[in-house]
Amino acid sequence: MKIAKYAKTIVAAVVAGATALTVAMGDDTLTSTEGITVALAILGAFGVYALPNAKDERVDEAP
Numbered sequence: 001m002k003i004a005k006y007a008k009t010i011v012a013a014v015v016a017g018a019t020a021l022t023v024a025m026g027d028d029t030l031t032s033t034e035g036i037t038v039a040l041a042i043l044g045a046f047g048v049y050a051l052p053n054a055k056d057e058r059v060d061e062a063p
């Protein structure tokens with residue numbers, strides 16, 4: 001497995017998780033709701049990688 005292929009996705013997931021965790025730890029405790037928010041931020045970053053881009057089916061109009 002080549003890590004370079006997944007590097008941007010991994011970095012995006014780490015940054016999203018770290019950002020959510022920083023906000024969640026503002027009061028020095030981590031509740032289950034805050035933990036779920038962190039997990040969803042990480043999964044959201046991986047979900048962006050998993051879904052392919054939509055094909056551009058626009059037809060250019062003649063001037």
